[in-house]
Amino acid sequence: MSETTSLRGKKRTHTCGELRAKDINEVVTLNGWVDGRRDLGGVIFIDLRDRYGKTQVVFAPQHNENVYQTAKRLRNEDVIAIVGKVERRPDGTENKSLPTGEIEILGDDLVILNEAETPPFPIEDEIETSEDLRLKYRFLDLRRHQMQSNLLTRHKMAQAARKYLDSLNFMEIETPFLMKSTPEGARDYLVPSRIHHGKFYALPQSPQTYKQILMVSGFDRYFQIVKCFRDEDLRADRQPEFTQIDIEMSFVLEEDIYDMAEGLIKALFKEAKGIDIKTPLPRLKYDEAMTKYGSDKPDLRFGLEIHNVTDILKGSQFKVFETGLEAGNLICGINLQKQAGISRKQIDELTDLAKSCGAAGLVYFKVTPEALESPTAKYFSAEQLKGLRESFKAENGDLILIITQPRRQIYPTLGQFRLEVAKKFGLIDESKIALLWVTEFPLFEWSEEERRFAAMHHPFTSPKEEDVATLDQGIEEHKKKKRWTIENPIGNAHARAYDLVLNGNEIAGGSIRIFQPELQQKMFSCLGISEHEAKTKFGFLLDAFKYGAPPHGGIAFGFDRLIMLFTGSKSIRDVIAFPKTSSAMSLMDDAPSEVSREQLMELHLKVI
Secondary structure (H helix, E strand, C coil): CCCCCCCCCCCCCCCCCCCCHHHCCCEEEEEEEEEEEEECCCCEEEEEEECCEEEEEEECCCCCHHHHHHHCCCCCCCEEEEEEEEEECCCCCCCCCCCCCCEEEEEEEEEEEECCCCCCCCCCCCCCCCHHHHHHCHHHHCCCHHHHHHHHHHHHHHHHHHHHHHHCCCEECCCCCCECCCCCCCECEEEECCCCCCCEEEECCCCHHHHHHHHHCCCCEEEEEEEEECECCCCCCCCCEEEEEEEEEECCCHHHHHHHHHHHHHHHHHHHHCCCCCCCCCEEEHHHHHHHHCCCCCCCCCCCCCEECHHHHCCCCCHHHHHHHHCCEEEEEEEECCCCCCCHHHHHHHHHHHHHCCCCCCEEEEECCCCEECCCHHHCCHHHHHHHHHHCCCCCCCEEEEEEEEHHHHHHHHHHHHHHHHHHCCCCCCCCCCEEEEECCECEEEECCCCEEEECCCCCECECHHHHHHHHHHHHHHHHHCCCCCCCHHHHCEECEEEEEECCEEEEEEEEECCCHHHHHHHHHHCCCCHHHHHHHHHHHHHHHCCCCCCEEEEEEEHHHHHHHHHCCCCHHHHCCCCCCCCCCECCCCECCCCCHHHHHHCCCCCC
């Protein structure tokens, strides 16, 4: 046994996940953490762990009494170095769950490099402890195999992305973290300047303006795996700093973006999961996605498509529907197949579920060979009930579920209800991979609070060519009325924007950009941004457009969310090395924290 705690002469020759039967009789040195210790009264077994795996080490008094006595002192998470011969485990004691399970090390030498206190939670994959405790002791949490596996997947996917994009002549170019504040969407994180009193930098919400300037500069293929910052209100599973694979291309149309992005997602699936994704991927226009699935990121691993039966049920004796129709409501629903046998209690549970999703109530019909059975069936004609059966393609044993709501609400309500019903009845095939493009988003969305239109994507998203005239009409109508209304024609304009969706999660989004100053000014006018305000916020980009900007477009992949889905993690915090809580706190290093009065004085700041 060595008395020193130095690593000199005890550097590892192998990792703890490397040794196999072919290494038997070799003398090796391993370094790592004690993962477990078993004293069987005459022989001590420890599992030695590093990020590559575990190896069993045996200490026996008849082999080396001094080393055996030192091994008695070992505790979980002690950092040690061991030297010993690789031996085959006795018959019947092999551990088939470990790659190193055929062998063990007979310990000849042992150095305790650092003793450890008892950790606040076990360093195991399946632990029952609060996430706050895990985040406070993140340095321990990251020792767990699952966390290390997640970050290894993250690393491999980053390398695969770089390799793929490099093969297509993309250049990785870094853009600044200290930039001009151009608040659009979320709040900026502001950084005060010590040199320029009273002025501030902002941390970028995305490199949007920089990558467009790179296109103007002639770098026709740019990418960056980059941090972005958004000072958003508290929301579950959102991070104030997050990572995206940012991509921009010149002289392209939508099809070029689709081809490139599909190749990237194909490469990532192959690297991370060994799965060959078939391309081209299916596409749904935004309007179709909303009316069929009630979501702009539909989960296609199950059915439950939404059906609009307004025209079929119009003119019934059912007062709830007729009153709604008079107010302009729609009547829509889903077909829950082969569930007509559920109990009244389960029907009540579905009603409560529909209400939790925003519906006022729920009407149901149980499909039998003879009729559609429901307490409300008497209010509908035989022809209406027949039309209902045909519209839903309902068969014996199905359960039709219907609600009525205004057009702007009913599809999102049924979209959420559809998802919750699928979870409740186990309809989601977790082994399935459902990728699709959602295209042709609305260019604007109406803000009821501000009584104006906002950009659904961002202010640099190009409208569809046939909708440019619609912007002119909308601007003229605004001039006449001197106010924006939800009926303004620009509400019907569509964008050259697209999202990539995986199993009901948006994993990437982008658009073809505006590159002509005149069209960009029209967009600003529709958003209520004056020429002076546009010059103040985006003058550098508008100036760049005057000097020969090429047509360009791009896409950004949400890297954290992508890793979460690929690893099957429940939270993006489990795939980020040092994440913040949902309240934007870092519990490990207590950030954000107060700073000294002297630091504030240097910045000419005062906390009020």
